[in-house]
Amino acid sequence: MPDAVMPREAAAALKGDAALPQKCLDCGQRIGWVELFFSLFLGLFKLTIGIISNSHALIASSLYSAQDFFSSIIVIISMKYQKRPPTEDYPYGFGKIEYVAAGALCLAVFLGAITLLIAATRVIFAGVTHPAHWVAFWAALVAFGANVMLYRYSECAGHRLGSPAILTTSEHVKGDAVSSILVAVAVLGTKAGIHHLDPLIAILEVAHIIFMLYHMLKQSVGGLMDAALPEEEQEQIRTLVTAVDGVEQITDLKTRAYGQSNEICVEIELDPSLALAATAPIRNAVKDTLLKGLVKPSTVKIYLAPAGEGRALASSRQQAVREALARYYLGHVKRHHLEITPSSVALRLTFYSQVLPGMRKQICAAVGTNIENNIEDGTVSVSEV
Known part of the structure; x- marks a missing residue:
């Protein structure tokens, strides 16, 4: 997420x-x-x-x-x-x-x-x-x-x-x-x-x-054209992120400048045995490290991914989420935020304003059931932002 x-x-x-x-x-x-x-x-x-x-x-x-x-x-x-x-x-x-x-x-x-x-x-x-x-x-x-x-x-x-x-x-x-x-x-x-x-x-x-x-x-x-930041700035970002305890490695880094600010999107691998609650301090530490270590104001987006075999598990669960959203996304769901660990799937949906509260609850329940039917184990929670 x-x-x-x-x-x-x-x-x-x-x-x-x-x-x-x-x-x-x-x-x-x-x-x-x-x-x-x-x-x-x-x-x-x-x-x-x-x-x-x-x-x-x-x-x-x-x-x-x-x-x-x-x-x-x-x-x-x-x-x-x-x-x-x-x-x-x-x-x-x-x-x-x-x-x-x-x-x-x-x-x-x-x-x-x-x-x-x-x-x-x-x-x-x-x-x-x-x-x-x-x-x-x-x-x-x-x-x-x-x-x-x-x-x-x-x-x-x-x-x-x-x-x-x-x-x-x-x-x-x-x-x-x-x-x-x-x-x-x-x-x-x-x-x-x-x-x-x-x-x-x-x-x-x-x-x-x-x-x-x-x-x-x-x-x-x-x-x-959303050109990437200079290589020396990207290297500084990599150094800051990998120095945070709990970060296994950086799997993807995308940067761009827009006026007086930068946007940094970084995907990091964590220990696949970590529970969802245990990943939050690491994510926050990475965010704080970047904001304090970079002089120029930035928008920081951090994506979490389990390391090793857990990455394949996360990929299969992402596919289950995409299949579930395919039935309800168009015309209803504006954005979705996803967090996946070996033991859980947490999905939060942002609906368009015209979608009534009752319909929102029905979609959350239907998406959650669809995901549960497509994964072997783990808890599933679907909620509205």
């Missing part, structure tokens, strides 16, 4: 500060708006100065701010929607909203990058007639200092909350700071007589933006 827990805050009180998780959550709520207005102002500032000073590199740098602006919108949307509880239509919650928004961001910024790439290429082939003005140099230095401060703020919030959207935004801000330095170098180069340096750096900046968009889109597609 799967046992799922979704912690409300970060998986642990980082650095032992009991007040820190709430502070981090408050920071996570603010960071999106801070970056939103900051990036909007800085992007318009660089775009305006770039046009006035005839600096293609500074105009290209404004694309970084545009990317930061849209990333901030993603952070705001994700922080808002991920707080919503799961619904009947969306039983797994709204964690993937980040990936959908990130895909839209990639498309918007990519179109702007291609437009600027074409413009900078035309300038190189047509020849530079008006070198960039010194005002672009000073604007680049101002942008660099502002981006460094924002990067430190967003990186801290992203690591504490474990938010891929905030961490992605912090990397964009860092790229924006680097691009500002390149703009300053481009202006110095044009003043030294290297007039093509400004559009060349603009092309390099656009290429870097497209490269970042590719990785961002790759991450978004992976999230939407």
